[in-house]
Amino acid sequence: MSQVHRDDIGSKMGMWLFIFTELLLFGGLFITYAVYRYLHPEAFHLASQELDVPIGTINTIILLISSATIAMSVTAIQQKKKKLSLGLIAATIILAAVFLVNKYFEWGAKFDHGIFPGSEYLDQLGYGDVLFFGLYFFMTGLHAFHIIIGMVVLGFMYVYVKNDRLTHDNFQLLENGGLYWHLVDLIWIFLFPLFYLIA
Amino acid sequence: MSETVKQGAHKSYLEETGGRKGIFKWILSTDHKRIGLLYLYSIMTWFVIGVALGIMMKLELIAPGKTIMGAQAYNATFTVHGVIMIFLIVIPGLPAVFGNFLLPIQIGAKDVAFPKLNLFSWYIYVAGSILVVASLFAGGGPPDTGWTFYAPYSFKTGTNMLPAVVGAFVLGFSSILTGLNFLVTIHRLRAPGMTFMKMPVFPWTLYGTAWIQLLATPIVGITLLMVLGERIFNIGFFDPAKGGDPILYQHLFWIYSHPAVYIMILPAMGAISEIIPTFSRKTIFGYRFIVISTLAIAFVGYFVWGHHMFTSGMSGTALFTFSILTFIVAIPSAIKVFNWVATMHQGSILLKTPFMWAASFIFVFLIGGLTGLVLGALATNVHVHDTAFVVGHFHFIVFGGTGFAFFGAVHYWFPKIYGRMYDESWAKTGWLIFFIGYLALYGPMLYLGIKGMPRRYFDYLPEYHGPNILSSLGALVMVSGFLIILINLIRSARHGEKAEANPWGGTNLEWQISSPPSLENFDEIPTIDKATYKYD
Incomplete structure (x- = not known):
């Protein structure tokens, strides 16, 4: 191509559309959740009490802070504070890792109690529990997978900012990465009350 | 359109290699025109496989009882035929091939908004299609659930469901990214003056x-x-033995797969709307209505999925609502048919091959649409549900609709793509044979369905023999026509006469630039000051 054409608005529009598809991806699962909760309200209530609310709360706070740090890194790069921006991206990635570690212990505890998809113990508990924990593992698992993708994306952003590929007048890619991270956060904001808090 | 879009002595996109050699000038190029052709060649390759599977089914059904394959092989054949045809061919079909090639040109842009993402989408498409085709050969035998992967059978069967399902998932990704790319392109890259x-x-x-x-x-x-979760982790979402609901699977599946029918048919309608004004030498009739009906179809098409499940078990209210909505979605389609016919009215019609395809499109689309209403009405649906009637209807709409429009589009834009003309008389012969074979192949299915022949069986009662023979012979005739068309096109792409920039006298931007276009389509981005399809 003769001249490199850059369209920040187009790029942002593409990212928003992609986020829309991600929401719909989880939307299918939210519908499934709604249907089965409607069919088994009692069992869903009892099963949700099995979940560890303190860890869930801590993880929610972690993700909220990480959303703030990535937003701040976008502002920092606009103000030509490269080091600060890098630090904030790194902080976001570290917080994401802490989230996953917590998740690992949470899942591990469930597995120790014999609660995992297809387990004999779970099958004995009845339909509502099978479906609740099936949805729990599937949705938080898919969400964790998105966290990992987000970490990889932010890792690239870190390298780009470091190499000055992204600068104060060309930061759209970082903003898009940030948008993706907010999406991951947003989905958790829905997952947390649906599984941990609902009575 | 714009006065004249000047084009200097640039090399055509086919000669512009970017310093790459051999196959790399194709698979590494982010030029939207080359990517469109990559899709064309891959789709045509899979289409040949899909047709071969279809022919095997028709040979099996040429006589009652087992002729060339047994029940299991037949189940696998219609499954893989369906998966290949739907996910690999008609869904990407027109948008990926002609959308890629033409969208930027028709809106006066140099390329799509995200050229690299565009190439990446093609790679995803290829990866997905290889997975799907691999399911034919690897491991426990080809999948046998039907292309709908209905639960719970889709996670109970021992056949190769994993590659097929993962393949369909991956193909969906490619489809999403292409759609995203086109949306941003249309919003951001229209030439100055080209309002919506x-x-x-x-x-x-x-x-x-x-x-x-x-x-x-x-x-x-x-x-x-x-x-996949069901198959690998045994979760139980759709497994009645664990409290799951198979009907929920059907809902979720059709929430996508019915709108997918409009992914197939809308661009087909678009291509027909290009061909008819050009060969009628008339401005398209009711442009505004065509545009609005396009959006109406896209919107209402979301809310009709339940008509695939009239016999699955739904409340009376749901049945009634879905049926009404199905009738409503027929209205904008009918508006389009009226507009096409009205465009031809008092036009000076040029009977070239693309027009033949467009005219026959309207004919088969009408049959497909009207039989669709038979299926959309609750009472008649119960009678013909899961019979050959459904198969006939579906092929009239999807093959008669998208397929005919695709062939029409190939002939219409062939001179633009390759800079050469196809052989007109061979193309017409091919079309005629194809069309006759087509009607003989799918027409009897409608009759057989009304008479009660179920679909998806390798065997049938002796009284259905006659129409089945006709149908099978029709398939062979149609394939002969297809081969003539294919050979003519391949030959002409190499040896055809040189084409002018505007062989049909079209009015849109793609006809204002050279054939084949240069790498960047336009030397200068044109300014648009007139309405589209204006004949002075």
């Missing part, structure tokens, strides 16, 4: 299609992931 209401109809239909791709595909994505 001056945009040709084909980009408009791509716009509607792109929204459906974007909003519906994720639902089937998650549904297929859930089937």
Whole structure:
């Protein structure tokens, strides 16, 4: 191509559309959740009490802070504070890792109690529990997978900012990465009350 | 359109290699025209496989009892035929091939908004299609659930469901990214002066299609992931033995797969709306109505999925609502048919091959549409549900609709793509044989269905023998026509006469630039000051 054409608005529009598809991806699962909760309200209530609310709360706070740090890194790069921006991206990635570690212990505890998809113990508990924990593992698992993708994306952003590929007048890619991270956060904001808090 | 778009002595996109050699000048190029052709060649390759599987089914059904294959092989054949034809061919079909090639040109842009993403989408498409085709050969035998992967059988069967389901998921990704790319392209890259209401109809239909791709595909994505979860982790979402609900699977599946029918048909309608004004030498009739009906189809098409499940078990209210909505979605389609016919009225019609395809499109589309209403009405649906009637209807709409429009589009834009003309008399012969074979192949299915012959069986009662023979012979005639068309096109791409820039006298931007176009399409981005399809 003769001249490199850059369209920040187009790029942002593409990212928003992609986020829309991600929401719909989880939307299918939210519908499934709604249907089965409607069919088994009692069992869903009892099963949700099995979940560890303190860890869930801590993880929610972690993700909220990480959303703030990535937003701040976008502002920092606009103000030509490269080091600060890098630090904030790194902080976001570290917080994401802490989230996953917590998740690992949470899942591990469930597995120790014999609660995992297809387990004999779970099958004995009845339909509502099978479906609740099936949805729990599937949705938080898919969400964790998105966290990992987000970490990889932010890792690239870190390298780009470091190499000055992204600068104060060309930061759209970082903003898009940030948008993706907010999406991951947003989905958790829905997952947390649906599984941990609902009575 | 714009006065004249000047074009200097640039090399054509086919000669511009970017310093790459051999196959690399194709698979590494981010030029939207080359990517469109990559899709064309890959789709045609899979189409030959899909047709071969279809012929095997028709040979099996040429006589009652086992002729060339047994029940299991037949189940696998119609499954893989369906998966290949739907996910590999008709869904990407027109948007990926002609959308890629033409969208930027028709709106006066140099390329799509994200050229690299565009090439990446093609790679995803190839990866997905290889997975699907691999399911034919690897491991426990080809999948045998039907292309709908209905639960709970799809996670109970021992056949190769994993590659097929993962393949369909991956293909969905490619579809989403293409739709996203087109949406941003249409919003951001229209040439100065090209307002939305001056945009040709084909980009408009791509716009509607792109929204459906974007909003519906994720639902089937998650549904297929859930089937994987069922198969691998034994979760129980759709397993009645664990409290899951198979009907929920059907809902989730059709929430995507019915709008997917509009992904197939909308760009086809767009291509027909390009061909008819050009060969009638008339401005398209009721441009505004065509545009609005495009958006109406895209919108209402979301809310009719339940008509695939009239006999599955739904409340009376749901049945009634879905049936009414199905009738409503027929209205905008009918508006389009009226507009095409009105465009031809008092036009000076040029009977070239693309027009033949367009005219026969309207004919078969009408049959497909009207039989669709038979299926959309609750009482008649119960009678013909899961019979050969459904198969006939579906092929009239999808093959008669998308397929005919695709062949019409190939002939219409062939001179633009290759800079050469196809052989007109061979093309017409091919079309005629194809059309006769087509009617003989699918017409009897409608009759057989009314008479009660169920679909998806390798065997049938002796009284259905006659129409089945006709149908099978029709398939062979149609394939002969297809071969003539294919050979003619391949030959002409190399040896055809040189084409002019505007062999048909079309009015849109793609006819104002050279054939084949240069790498960047336009030397200078044109300014648009007239409505589209204006004949002075």
